[in-house]
Amino acid sequence: MPGLKKEHRSLRRRPLFTPVFLAGLASAVFLAVAAWVVWQAGTVSVVMVRHAETGIGEDPGLSPDGSARAQRLGRMLEFSGIDAIYTSELKRTRETAAPLSGLTGLEAVVIPASDVAGLARTLKKSHRGDLVLVVGHSNTLPRLADALGEPIPAIGEDDYGNVYLLRTGPFVPSWMTHLRY
Numbered sequence: 001m002p003g004l005k006k007e008h009r010s011l012r013r014r015p016l017f018t019p020v021f022l023a024g025l026a027s028a029v030f031l032a033v034a035a036w037v038v039w040q041a042g043t044v045s046v047v048m049v050r051h052a053e054t055g056i057g058e059d060p061g062l063s064p065d066g067s068a069r070a071q072r073l074g075r076m077l078e079f080s081g082i083d084a085i086y087t088s089e090l091k092r093t094r095e096t097a098a099p100l101s102g103l104t105g106l107e108a109v110v111i112p113a114s115d116v117a118g119l120a121r122t123l124k125k126s127h128r129g130d131l132v133l134v135v136g137h138s139n140t141l142p143r144l145a146d147a148l149g150e151p152i153p154a155i156g157e158d159d160y161g162n163v164y165l166l167r168t169g170p171f172v173p174s175w176m177t178h179l180r181y
Contacts, residue, residue, distance in 0.1 A: 042128055042129075042169040042170050042171045042172070043128065043129065043167055043168065043169030043171075043172060044123050044124060044127045044128055044129070044130055044132065044167070044168060044169060045130070045131045045132070045165065045166070045167045046123060046131075046132050046133075046134055046144075046148065046164075046165075046166045046167075046168075047077065047080075047082070047131065047132070047133045047134070047163060047164070047165055048134045048136060048141050048144065048145065048163070048164040048165075048166060049073060049096070049133070049134075049135055049136075049141075049162065049163050049164075050135075050136060050137060050138055050141060050155055050159070050160055050162060051066075051090075051092040051093045051095075051096040051135055051136070051137065051160070052065075052066035052067070052069035052070045052073070052092070052095075052096045052160055053065045053066035053069060053160050054066055054092045059090055059091045059092075060091065060092060061091050061092060061095050062092060062095045062096065066092070066095075066096070066160070067095070069096075069160060069161070069181075070095060070096045070097075070098065070099050071099050072181055073096065073099065073100060073181060074098075074099030074100040074102070074103050075099075075103075076181055077100050077133065078100065078103045078104065080131065081131050082100065082104060082106065082131050082132070082133050083106075083127065083130035083131050083132060084106065084109065084127060084130060084132045084133070085097050085100065085101055085106050085107075085108040085109065085132070085133045085134075085135070086108065086109050086110075086111055086119060086123075086132065086133070086134045086135070087108045087109070087110055087111075087134075087135045087136075088110070088111065088112065088113035088135070088136060088137065088140070089110050089111075089112055089113065090113065090137075093113075093135040093136065093137070094108060094110065094135075096135045097133065097135045100133065108135075113136070113137060113140055116140055116143045116144050116147060117147060119134070119144060120144060120147035120148055123148065124148075124168070124170075128169070138154075138155040138156070138157060138159070141155060141164070142154060142155065145164060145166060145176065148166055148168045148174060149168050149174035150166050150168065150174045150175065150176035152164055152176065152178070161180045161181055162178065162179075162180060163178070163179040163180065163181055164176060164177070164178055164179075165177045165178075165179065
């Protein structure tokens with residue numbers, strides 16, 4: 001019987017450790033969830049594409065091939081969860097975004113093509129946690145990507161099929177994925 005008494009005492013002490021362990025585990029889970037929320041809320045994801053193929057003229061619209069490409073882009077991004085669309089003031093960028101705008105009901109925000117720095121600031125401050133489409137030009141997209149922290153190579157004048165998915169935020173390092181459509 002004396003051995004039984006000793007085992008009984010050790011069993012009584014273990015329940016005192018359990019609440020301390022559970023409190024530590026709950027704190028660790030809470031901190032992990034809080035870190036994830038801060039990380040998600042502080043990031044912005046940007047889908048950057050160049051306008052589709054154009055016609056000829058001062059401010060040309062899309063060619064038939066360009067219209068077909070814009071339709072493909074709209075179908076590709078229709079269910080992606082795009083929260084906002086930005087285009088330049090030029091007709092070709094607005095027409096490239098139009099199919100997606102029609103499918104999602106989002107109206108494209110028109111910004112001057114020359115205000116790349118302003119667009120980068122707007123994306124970082126006003127679109128935390130959002131997925132945003134930016135339709136730009138061969139000379140503006142590399143500048144925007146650089147301003148967001150992930151440089152991309154120069155885009156050729158006859159290259160219209162690039163899709164750059166960039167994610168950036170104040171709490172995480174930025175990253176970029178390059179796709180083609």
